[in-house]
Amino acid sequence: xxxxxxxxxxxxxxxxxxxxxxxxxxxxxxxxxxxxxxxxxxxxxxxxxxxxxxxxxxxxxxxxxxxxxxxxxxxxxxxxxxxxxxxxxxxxxxxxxxxxxxxxxxxxxxxxxxxxxxxxxxxxxxxxxxxxxxxxxxxxxxxxxxxxxxxxxxxxxxxxxxxxxxxxxxxxxxxxxxxxxxxxxxxxxxxxxxxxxxxxxxxxxxxxxxxxxxxxxxxxxxxxxxxxxxxxxxxxxxxxxxxxxxxxxxxxxxxxxxxxxxxxxxxxxxx
Numbered sequence: 001x002x003x004x005x006x007x008x009x010x011x012x013x014x015x016x017x018x019x020x021x022x023x024x025x026x027x028x029x030x031x032x033x034x035x036x037x038x039x040x041x042x043x044x045x046x047x048x049x050x051x052x053x054x055x056x057x058x059x060x061x062x063x064x065x066x067x068x069x070x071x072x073x074x075x076x077x078x079x080x081x082x083x084x085x086x087x088x089x090x091x092x093x094x095x096x097x098x099x100x101x102x103x104x105x106x107x108x109x110x111x112x113x114x115x116x117x118x119x120x121x122x123x124x125x126x127x128x129x130x131x132x133x134x135x136x137x138x139x140x141x142x143x144x145x146x147x148x149x150x151x152x153x154x155x156x157x158x159x160x161x162x163x164x165x166x167x168x169x170x171x172x173x174x175x176x177x178x179x180x181x182x183x184x185x186x187x188x189x190x191x192x193x194x195x196x197x198x199x200x201x202x203x204x205x206x207x208x209x210x211x212x213x214x215x216x217x218x219x220x221x222x223x224x225x226x227x228x229x230x231x232x233x234x235x236x237x238x239x240x241x242x243x244x245x246x247x248x249x250x251x252x253x254x255x256x257x258x259x260x261x262x263x264x265x266x267x268x269x270x271x
Contacts, residue, residue, distance in 0.1 A: 002213045002259045003205075004169070004266065006031040007220040007244065008059055008143065011044030012230070016221030019241045021047055023220045024054055027245035028253065030262045033059035033141045036128040037068050039226070045132035055262035057139035057166070058129045060122050060154055062113070063088040064144075064230040068124040075121055077114040086112070088145040089232065092185065111149045119153040126157055139263045141166040164263055168270040169215055175266070176211035178204050180218065183236060192235040198243040202252060209256060213266065220244050 010020045010032040017040050023029035032048075034056060035041055048056055062078055063085050069075050072083055080086055091112050129137050140163045142154055151167070158165040170177050182200050184191075201216075208214045221227070221237035228234055243249055253260070 001209055001211060001256070002261045002265070003028075003253070004031060004175075004213070004215045004261050004263070005029055005244070006033070006166075006215070006217045007240070008033050008141065008217060009035060009219055009221065010048070010056070010059070011035040011038055011041040012064065012221070013038065013224050013226040014040050014043065015224035015227055016040075016237065017044040017047065019221035019237060023241055023244040024048075024051060027220075027241075028250065028260055029054075029220065029244055030260045031055045031057065031139075033057040033139070033143075034129060034132070034137070035059055035061050035064070035143070036125050036132060037061055038065045041128075041132060049133055053262065055138035055264060056133065057141055057164075057263065058126060058137040059141050059143040060125055060150075061085070061143045062118065062121065062145060062150060063091070067121050068128050069121050075117045077112065077117050078121060087230075089186070091145050108147060111147045113147050113149045113153075115149040115153060118150050119156060122150075122153045122157045123160075126161055126163070136161060137163060139164040139166050164267055164270060166263075169263075169266065172270055174213060174269055176208055176214045178208050178214050178216040180204075180216065183219075183233075187232060187236065189235055192233075192239065195236060195239055197236070197239040198246050198248065201243045202249060205249070205252060205256075205258070213261075218244065 005028045007020050007029045009016055011017055011034045020032050066083055140158050169175050182195050218240040219233055219237050220241040223234050
């Protein structure tokens, strides 16, 4: 089996950045998406740009920190009065309770994002990635809140800049998406503390061995005060990192001859 192991939110904060770097150097992370709009983004880009064998994509972030777009009048549906993105916890209160469990989109009666506004910010984030990394992202991936307008905008920008869209890997018949069903939204800290990610991941890998290619997404990292301000996913990031660097997991991968791959290895089947 080939395994595409992805850890999202690189550059979110210094602690998240450092955790993902550890997961790359000492663990099984081979793919990560950069947040380009955070105070940690420049440092994160500098740390990873010369590491070989890693696909560094972009996580389009519309819920944490401040936008790249300078003219805030052009993106009013995305931001609060203070210019900060409207957090996902606020936006999700507007969601329908029912939805399509097989879709990556969250369901709203009225999309909270204006299409042209999210298109502008998405493109500006891609351009910022190119400034930070000196090249285009290896893939483009939505972060947290995904609506019809935000995903359409992302796909439009992916087409314009000839980027691999992660959603095509998620919905590809040749790729088995390993479910991460232990990270609900909302996810209280008490539940995060008690979630045994290593055991759950090991079981998930065992159940996926029959597939030729498997794909798993997690959120590795350490925790700092900046993260607590911006995200409800905190302790679980440490648990994910523990699993990604686990000797038990690495030994299982070795014993079962699982090949760790990146987006460049599957580009031909998902373009």
